Amino acid sequence: MSAYKNDTKKSFRLAFLGTGTCSSTKRNPSSFAISDGNIITAVDFGGGAYHQLSRLDNELFDPGKLKNIFITHFHNDHISGLPDLIWGKMYSPIDSGNKELIVYGPPGLQKFWNERLMPFIGKEPSFKVTLRELSNEYFAISDDISVKCSPVFHSENSVAYSFEINGKIISITGDTGLNDNLISIINMSDIAITEWSFTDNNNETAKHMNNNSILKLLDSVRSDCDLYFTHIYPENGMDFMEQIKKIKKFIANNSNKCFFPEDLLVIDIK
Template sequence: MQLTFLGTCAGTPSLQRNVTAIALTLSNRGDCWLFDCGEGTQHQFMRSALKPGKLEKIFITHLHGDHIFGLPGLLTSRSMGGVATPLTLYGPKGLKAFVETTLSLSASFVTFPLEIVEIEAGEVYRDGGITVTAWPLSHVVECYGYRIEEQDKPGVLDAEKLQADGIPRGAWFQRLKQGETVVLEDGRRVNGGDYLGPSIPGKSLAIFGDTAPTPVACKLAANVDVMVHETTLEAAMAEKANGRGHSTTVQAATAAKQAGAKRLIATHFSSRYSFADCERLLAECQAVFPATELARDFAVFEV
């Protein structure tokens, strides 16, 4: 999986950074999922290597403008560009009314199948390979963080052991790789599980919406490979940040440490901070959680 940050600013854009949008590319199938869609996201999309036709799902954390004002433009441009593949939106109650009202009042339309799913806390999507769950956060409006988990993959088939046991190559190898039992031409029953190495753990990541410090963070991001968390303000401004439902650098880093995350990507910085200032914010995070990285617009991270 691969994360591409299309916007890393909080509240309002700056000359250097756009408001929130994060794309997740699924390496096993090439599909793209978008998490939040702030104003100007379609422009950021065009400036990146991402392809609109690959966009399959959009997960909205909450209905503040810097997280959803880009939706109407993205949806209509997708139609005008001739993209016909289905798209599903997930987000809090009110998302359907927002999309339908803005499209209706602007006499806009979509030409592709569009489904809007208004979510509650719990599992919101599962396809056999990936599960997405939503967790309620501590913000001034209903807001969620999303945990994305890949299913563990079967271990590697031990070709040498198969050869030593006199099991010939054949179409049944694919079934053995899945741990199934097959019957060979000579009547022998072979259990694929006996020839598989240890299973390969699937990747996991947690993408937080806006939030003040919350105990939910430990469960949402428990032992994830990558945790994406807002760091709206510096440590010295904790009272202001928390009063508006946001977190500071130190609070985000502490949440990552307590959750046992392997990596933290800090994002959603107030527009008051320049690139140079963000390096100082990164240092505050790393003092608590060394495995912290700084998101910038168009930065790409492998999961």
């Protein structure tokens, strides 16, 4: 990606709306939001994401500012907040938003929208929605944000998004197993939000990360990228903080570049 030149840098913040999955009932399913104070761009929209924006109690993340939603893939834990958003915006007396919503996603977005989401909601949105299917491409969504969409290995057509903001690359991979694409995405990033679904090796699948694949990943990626791990499934008999303590010990040598955000954490993109 070419470095984006901007003389007057705005300040951007990234909020972790949902750091879990549908199974991790103490954490909301996947969703992240980036705000410059005027426009919110979300990546994935798991259950409760619309309400999590309000819970931030932060004017940068006023739900009426939500304009762009990037969907990594169509599994329920990444899209289940969309019906609340659409219904909520249609009937809100205070969401002055009701402006155009632009939803980006991999091939299959239009089919998902027409055949799964709209029948579930039961009526068409009263506001304009633009759907844009993406494959492997790089484009600007505003004067300050460019985005690259790259394939990852998970479900059919799963993608990761890398946002170029203020000369920094922030990548959000969605669900993925370990493969060269994931390593390349992280190696071009300053901040990467990725998954660590299984915090043991009992679940061997090429479509998610487990302890083995995390160790291999850490051996293969640049050491100056801040890695935020989310989408952690619960382990039997262990509360979440115990689970985090256990995996921090497991990656002891790399723990200074690995972070385990909680829901509603907000970080600066500097």
